[in-house]
Amino acid sequence: MENRSNSKISEPRFERQEVHVTDKEYNDVPPEFENVKYGQNAHQEVMPVDSDGEKQKLRPSLNMHGLPDKLHVSKWLVIRQSELLAAEYDWWPFRILLLFCAFICGYGYGLDSNIRFIYTSYVTNSFSEHSLLSTVNVINAVISAASQIVYARLADVFGRLTLFITAVVFYSMGTVIQSQSYNIETYAAGSIFYNLGYVGVVLVLLLILSDFSSLKWRLFYQFAPTWPFIINTWISGNITSRANPQENWSWDIGMWAFIFPLSCVPLICCMLHMWWKARRTEEWKILNEEKTYFKTHGLVSFIKELFWKLDTIGTFIMTVSLGCILVPLTLAGGTSSKWDDSQIIGPLVLGVVLLPMLIVYELKWAREPILPWKLIKDRAVWASMSISFLYDFIFYMAYDYLYTVMIVAVDESVKSATRISSLSAFVSTVFSPFFALYITRVTRLKPYIIAGCGLWMVAMGLLYHFRGGKSSHSGIIGGLCVWGVGTTMFTYPVNVSVQSATSHENMATVTSLNYTLYRIGSAVGIAVSGCIWTQNLYHEIFKRVKDAKIASYAYEQPYNFIAEYTWGTPIRQQVVEAYMHVQKLETLVGLVFCAPLLLFSLCLRDPELTDEIAHNDLGEGEYIARDKDYIFDWIEDKCRKFVPGLHPKGRHPSFASQEAQEETRSIEEGQVPDDSSDVVMESGESNFKKLQGEFHSRRVSSHEQNI
Template sequence: MSHKQDMYINSDEIVNDDIKLEDYQIRNKILSDKDATESNASEEITTNKLKPAVSSTGVYNMEIYAKYYANPFQKFLIYFSLFVIYYAYGLDGNVRPTYQTLATSSFNRHSLNSTVTCINRVTSSAGQIWFARASDIFSREFSMVISILFYVVGTIISSQATSVAKYAVGACIYGIGHAGIVLLCEIYMADFSNLNWRVVAENAPMLPAIINTWVSGNITSDLGSKWQWGLGMWAIIFPASCIPLFVCIYHMRYMAKKNNEKIRKIFEKPSEIAWKKYLIDIFIWKLDFIGLVLLVAVFALILVPFTTSGGLHREWNSANFIVPEVVGWVVALPIFSVWEWKFSRYPILRLDLISDRGIYSALSISFFIQFCLYVNDTYLYTFLLVAVDQTTKSGTRINSLMSFVNVITACCLGLFIVKIRRTQIFIVIGCVSWFVVYGLYVHYNGGLGSRSGIITASCLSGFGYGFIKSPLKASLQASSNSHQNLAIVTALFLAIGNIGTAFGAAVAGAIWSNLLPHRLEKSIGNVTLADSAFDSPIKFIKQYKWHTAVRQHLVSSYGSVWRILNIVCLVLVIPMLVSSFLLRDRKLSNSVAYDQRDFSPTDCEEENIGQDRRSYIGDRYAKFRVLRERIFK
C-alpha cells in the first residue's frame, strides 16, 4: 500500500480498532490537511490556507454576531431585512435605465447613454474592492452607512442635473454607493448561509424581481417624462429600506455585549502607533487608495473615448480620442502595473488567489457574461421603443424580463444544488443556452413581428443567467477556502463583472455611434432629420409615427446596427463556454466557507475513495496530471 493510502484512516479499520468517532474526525482532518499540502503540486487543489489580505475586524465581529442569530426565526429576520433592501434597489435598478434614457435624450445627447454607463461601471468596480476591504478592516455596518451616503448623494445630483456632464457626475457617485450596497448584501448573505445553500440564500431576497418586472412598467408609465422625480424619490425610499437590517445588526451587537463578547472597534489603533501613521497605513496601504485611483484612470481613459468619438462628425482621428487612449495605454496602465507589482503592500489582484484555476476561470466568466450582456442591453430599451414600436410600459417590462426569469430559475436551481452540491454542469448548460439567445436577437432585428422573438430571447437569457451567475459565485467562494477571503473574492467577482459591463457599454457605444448616424443619413436622406433621430430618438418618434416613411427608414437603420451588436455577443459567448470547462467542480460543503467544513465519516470516505483512485492510477498518470495542470494554469 502506498504512503498516501496509509495516510487516511479507513472506516473499516475504525470499527475493528473501536476508535471513537470524535478521534476519527479529528485525525482525519489533520491528515487531510497534511495530504492537501503534499498533493498541491500534483493537483493544485485549493485546500491550502490562503492568508487574508488585511486585518479582519469585520469578519471577527460577524462571526460573533452570527452566534446570536443562529435559529431559523432570527435568520428569517436577516433574510427579510435583506429582502426589503433588494426590493428597493431592485425596483430602482429596473426603472433607472428608462429614466437615464429619458434624461440623455432630453439633453439631446442620447448616444452618450453608453458613456454614462461606462463611467458608472468603471467607478463601481473600484468601489466594490474598496468596500470589500473596508468591510473587513472596519465593519460591515460602517461600510453600509458609507454606501448609503454615496447612493443618496449621487441620486440627488443626477435628479437635479441640467446637463449630461452633471448627470454623469451624479451617476458615478450613485454607482459607487450602489456597488457597495450590492457587495455588502452579498457578504451578509454569505455570512449567514452555508455553501450548499448559498445559491438559494442569495436569490431568495431577490424574489421581488418577480413583482418589480411588472410594477416598474406602471411606475415609468405613470410618471411619464418626469425623470427628475423618478430618480429623486429613491433618495428617500432607499435609506428607509435599510432600517430593518440595521435594527437586526445592532440587536446582535447588543446581545453579544450583554454576554461579555469582545467586539472590536471600528478604529482599533495600536497604542504604540501614532494616529497619522495608522491612518496612512489603513487608507493608503490596506485600502490601496492609489491603486484604486489608477485602476479607474486606466479603464476610464481607455474605454470612455470609444463611446464619445462617433456620431455624424467622427472624431477617431482627433486629439479628443487619441490623447486619452495614448495616456491610458502608455502612461496609466504601466504606472498601475508597476505600483501593484512593486510598491503596493496589499495589491488589488492577489496572486495567491487569482492564480488558482477555480478562481481565475470564474472571474473570466464574470467578465465575459457582463461584457456580452451590456453590448446587447445598453440600447435595448431604445431599440424596443423605436424599432419595435413598444410603449414606455411595455419597453420597461420587456427590459426587465431577464431579471424576472433569472430569479425564478436561480431559486429553483438552488434547491437542486443543496442536494447535488455541484455547480459546473449547470454553468456549462447556461453558457450553451446563450448561443440560442443571441441567435434569436440577431434574427429578430426590428418590426412589429420582432416583439415575440425578443420576449423569448429575454426569457431564455434570464434562464441562462440563472444557471451561470449564482452557481458561479458559489463555486468561486468555495475555491477561496477561507471566510477571511470571502469578501475580497466576492468583490473581485463583482468588480471584474463591472469592468466587463464597462467594456460592453464601450463597445456598444462605439458601434452605435460609429455606424448608426451614417446609416440614418443614408436611409432618410436628410442630414438634419438624421441628426435629430440620432441625438434625441424618444422625441423624434413622437413626431414621426410608426407608419410614416421616415420612421420605417429609422427602423431599418436600427435593425442593421442591432444585428451587428448581437453578432458581437455571439462571439463573446465562446470564451465564456471555454472558461466554464476550466472551473473546479468542488463539492459545496455544509459550512460558511470551505475551511470550516465538517469532516464527517461520509466526507472522509469520499476523499479516501478519490485518494485510492489516484494511488491506483500510478505515478505516471500523476506526472501527466501535473503537466496538464501547469498548462491550464
C-alpha cells in the same frame, strides 16, 4: 487537537494571557488559530484554546505577498465578530427575518436600478445627447469596478454594518445630484456618487448573507435580494408610464433619495439586534478588549497603513486608465467623426500609457496588489473571474440599447418596452429559489454553470435573429426568457463556486475580484456597444433618409422623433432598418464571445458544497481547496491523447509544469512531496519562509526571546 476538517461552525473558548508585544507581526494563518495586536506596551492577548486546554501557537504575520500585515488583527476581529453575530441568529425564525430584511432592501435598490436605467435614456434625450447614454454608463461601470476593491478591503477592517450605512449615504447623495442636474456633465458627476453607494450596498449585503449561510445554502441566501424582481418587472412599466419621465425625470429620480434609505432600515435594525444579543456574550466582551492597530498606534499611522492596504495608488491608476481608454470610444462617433480631435486622442493615449505603469507598480511596489497572485493563479479563481467579465460584457452588447430599439424599431409602448427589458430578470428570479433548493440536494454547481452558459449562447442567437419590426415582439420575449434561465444557472453560482474553494478569511477577497471583473466587463461592454452605436447609427440613418437634419433628429432625440414620425411612415421605416442593422452588429459581437464564456466554464473547479461557511482545513500556504472534478478530468483525459507533454494520467493537478517546479523545490529543501494532498500549495514557499524568518529575527525582542 480536534481535526479541523471535521469541525463545524462553533464558538471557540478563549483565555487571557498577559504578554509583552513590541511591534510584533503575525502570520496569515486561518483566523481561528490566532488573535494578535500591535502595541508598544504590555497588554492582554486573546488566544484560542483547544478542547484539551492546550494553547495554540502564534506565529509572525506576513500577508500572502510576503510583506508585513499590520491590519491583520482588525481583519481577524471583524471575521470573528461576524461569526459570533451569525451564531446569535442560528434559530430558523431569525434566519427568515434576515432574509426578509434582505428582500426589502433588494426591493428598494432593485426597483430603482430597474427604472433609473430607463430614466437615464430620457435624461440624455432631454439634453439632446441620447447618444451619450453609453458614456454615462461607462463612467458608472468604471467607478463601480474601482469601488468593489475598496469596499471589500474596508469591510474586513471596519465591519459590514459600518460600510453598509456609508454606502447608503453615498447612494442618496448621488441621487440628489442626479435629480438636480442641468446638463449631462452634472448628471455624470451624480452617477459617480450613486454608483459608489449602489455597488457598496450590493457587495456588503452579499457579504452579510455569505457570513450567515453555509456553502450548501449560500446560493439560496444570495438569491434573496433578487426576488423582488418578480414584482418589479410588472410594476416598473406602470411606474415609468405614469411618472412621465420625458417631462418629470428629475422628481422620478430624486424621490429615491429617501425611499431607498427607508427600505434599508429593517436590515440595519436586524444587524443592530444581532449586535445587541452578541455583545452580552463572553466571547464578544473578550474580543472588544483586544487592541487593534488604530488603538495602539493612533489615527495617522492607521491611515497610512490603510492607504497601502487599499492599494490606493494602484486603484487610482486603474480607474484613470480604464476611464481614459473606454470613455473616448463612446465619444468619437456621432454626426461627425472626432478621431482627429485632440480631446479624444489625448485621453486615449494617456490610458494606454498608464496600463504598463499599472502593471509595473503592482509587481514592484504595491503591498496589497489588486490581483493577489497566489489566489488568481488557480483555475478556480481565474476561470470565475473570466466568466464574470464576459457575463457583463456580453450582457451589455445585447442590452445596452435594447430599450431604445424596442421603442423605435419594434413600436413597443413605454410600458411594454419597460416590462420586456426586465423580462430576463423576472424569469431568472422566478427560477432561482427552485434552483437554489435543488442545489442544496446535489451540492455541485459546475454542470449547471456549463448548461447556463450554453443557454446564453442560444439566447444571443434568438436576439440576433429578432432585432426589429413588429414580428420581433415574440422572438425578443422568447430570447429574454431563455436568457433568464441561463442567468440563474451560472451568474450567482459562479460566485458561490469560488467562495466554496477558499477560506472564510479570503472570501471577501475572491468575491470582490469576481465583482471587480464583472464591473470592468460592463465598462468594456458598454464602451464597445457605445462605440458601435455612435460610429454606425447616424451614418446608417443618413444613408437611407438622405436628409442630414432628419438623420440628426432621429439620432439625437429618438423619442421625440417617433412621436412626429409614426409607425408605418416611409421615413420611420428607413430609420427602423438602420436600427436593425446596428443592433445586428451589437448582438453579433455578444454571440461570438459566448464561445469563450462556455470554454471558461469548463475550466472551473467543482468543489462540493458543505455545511461549513467556508473551507476550514486549509493549512499554511494553502489558499484553494481542490475536490475531485469529474468534468475537467474527463476533458483532460481526452486531450491527453492529442496533446503531447501533458502529465501522467494518475496525477490530478491541471498545471503539471507548475506542480513539477514546486515539487522540485521541495525536494531540494529536503521535503517529501505529498502526492495525496487535495489542495493547491503556494509556489515559492522556501522564499516565503526565509523572508518570514528574517523578519521575525529582526522583530523579536529580548523579552520574547527569554519567553
